[in-house]
Amino acid sequence: MRLKSFSFTLFSIGAFIVPFFMVKNSIEIKKIAKEIDRTKEQLTIHLGEKLFFEKRLSINNTVSCATCHVPKFAFTDRKKVSEGVYGRKTERNSPSLLNSYKLKTVMYDAHLPTLEMQVIVPIQEHVEMDMKMIDLIKKIKQIEPYNSLALKAFDREFDAYVLTRSIAAYERTLLSENSRFDQYYSGKNKTALTRNEKAGWKIFSEKLYCTKCHPAPDFTTYLPENNGLYKNFKSDKGRFRIHLDSTQIGFFKIPSLRNSAITYPYMHDGSMQTLNDVIDHYSRGGAGHTLQSKNIQPFNLSKEEKYQLIVFLKSLTDLTYLKKTSIHTK
Numbered sequence: 001m002r003l004k005s006f007s008f009t010l011f012s013i014g015a016f017i018v019p020f021f022m023v024k025n026s027i028e029i030k031k032i033a034k035e036i037d038r039t040k041e042q043l044t045i046h047l048g049e050k051l052f053f054e055k056r057l058s059i060n061n062t063v064s065c066a067t068c069h070v071p072k073f074a075f076t077d078r079k080k081v082s083e084g085v086y087g088r089k090t091e092r093n094s095p096s097l098l099n100s101y102k103l104k105t106v107m108y109d110a111h112l113p114t115l116e117m118q119v120i121v122p123i124q125e126h127v128e129m130d131m132k133m134i135d136l137i138k139k140i141k142q143i144e145p146y147n148s149l150a151l152k153a154f155d156r157e158f159d160a161y162v163l164t165r166s167i168a169a170y171e172r173t174l175l176s177e178n179s180r181f182d183q184y185y186s187g188k189n190k191t192a193l194t195r196n197e198k199a200g201w202k203i204f205s206e207k208l209y210c211t212k213c214h215p216a217p218d219f220t221t222y223l224p225e226n227n228g229l230y231k232n233f234k235s236d237k238g239r240f241r242i243h244l245d246s247t248q249i250g251f252f253k254i255p256s257l258r259n260s261a262i263t264y265p266y267m268h269d270g271s272m273q274t275l276n277d278v279i280d281h282y283s284r285g286g287a288g289h290t291l292q293s294k295n296i297q298p299f300n301l302s303k304e305e306k307y308q309l310i311v312f313l314k315s316l317t318d319l320t321y322l323k324k325t326s327i328h329t330k
């Protein structure tokens with residue numbers, strides 16, 4: 001009996017000690033694993049950044065993602081519509097990629113669910129980079145350090161998985177969320193905006209209806225809408241082209257208004273050059289397309305109010321990301 005209870009005691013102490021060490025070990029292991037994950041994440045972003053600026057992703061080595069998404073222009077290109085290889089024109093104006101980690105859907109037609117899926121579109125598009133995926137993988141794999149970075153970051157050879165995951169990971173690091181408006185809106189600095197900018201915010205959010213589609217802090221609901229750009233949409237009918245659904249004619253994903261002081265020209269086709277033009281469009285109550293949102297109604301602003309609205313929009317500029325990004329982002 002005594003022996004039995006002694007071994008029982010030993011057994012219970014052991015049962016206590018073993019899990020204690022196991023727990024301690026597993027905390028250590030988790031910590032190391034986390035560090036490895038972090039290093040891999042950094043390597044992934046580094047690889048993604050290199051690829052983003054890599055012209056050899058295009059058929060004639062002249063066009064990279066950054067050709068149309070230029071860092072200093074808030075990752076747009078200042079062109080009415082973008083130009084790809086051999087000067088071929090795309091149909092649309094290049095959107096900003098800042099804060100794209102927040103996108104619920106990707107592209108003006110709001111039809112792609114992830115940044116990863118988007119990456120292969122411009123690469124294969126005839127008017128953008130015009131590369132076949134199979135050829136691209138073969139080509140880039142041979143260029144160092146792409147394959148060795150792929151092995152380090154993903155434990156696999158360079159392939160479409162590595163390409164799409166790394167570029168998307170880089171895109172998710174592109175942040176612009178600390179404009180003067182943000183400092184004011186978050187309550188951190190009530191004096192970050194001038195009197196006119198504050199008055200403009202009031203016009204934007206209270207007097208007019210802009211926040212129905214462009215609410216703070218993201219200045220978009222991320223939904224596709226018809227803002228009455230045209231009475232008749234001609235070759236580009238927006239989201240309609242995805243399912244040929246006639247209730248979607250003229251629907252485009254609502255863009256964020258962040259950095260709009262520098263992302264001109266505006267709209268999916270770059271048809272408006274200035275913020276003044278944009279406000280004139282809305283003040284006329286849109287062009288009157290049959291599917292135009294009911295929220296868009298004509299309005300009158302005094303010269304001063306129009307000025308205030310514009311300076312408010314300009315207070316949404318935050319280019320501090322330029323300081324953080326590395327050598328590539330010139």
Ligand code: HEC
Nearest residue numbers: 064065068082083084090092093094095106107108122128
């Ligand atoms: C030839 C110019 C051009 C090149 C090259 C290009 N893009 Fe774009 N990009 C555009 C245009 C134009 C659009 C808008 C297309 C649309 O919505 O139909 C766009 C849209 C996007 C979007 C969607 C943003 C949003 O708000 O939904 C992302 C993300 C993007 N591009 C990333 C990339 C990446 C990554 C590359 C490189 C692999 C790249 N682009 C190469 C012109 C270009």
Ligand code: HEC
Nearest residue numbers: 208209210213225227252254255266267268278282293295
């Ligand atoms: C019914 C929703 C809706 C309302 C309300 C609305 N917008 Fe828009 N806005 C959009 C859509 C959709 C686009 C993109 C259209 C396109 O690309 O063709 C857009 C584009 C813009 C752009 C251009 C952004 C860019 O980078 O191209 C600006 C600036 C803008 N709106 C400002 C305003 C202002 C100011 C108001 C209030 C007077 C307003 N919007 C009201 C839906 C709306």
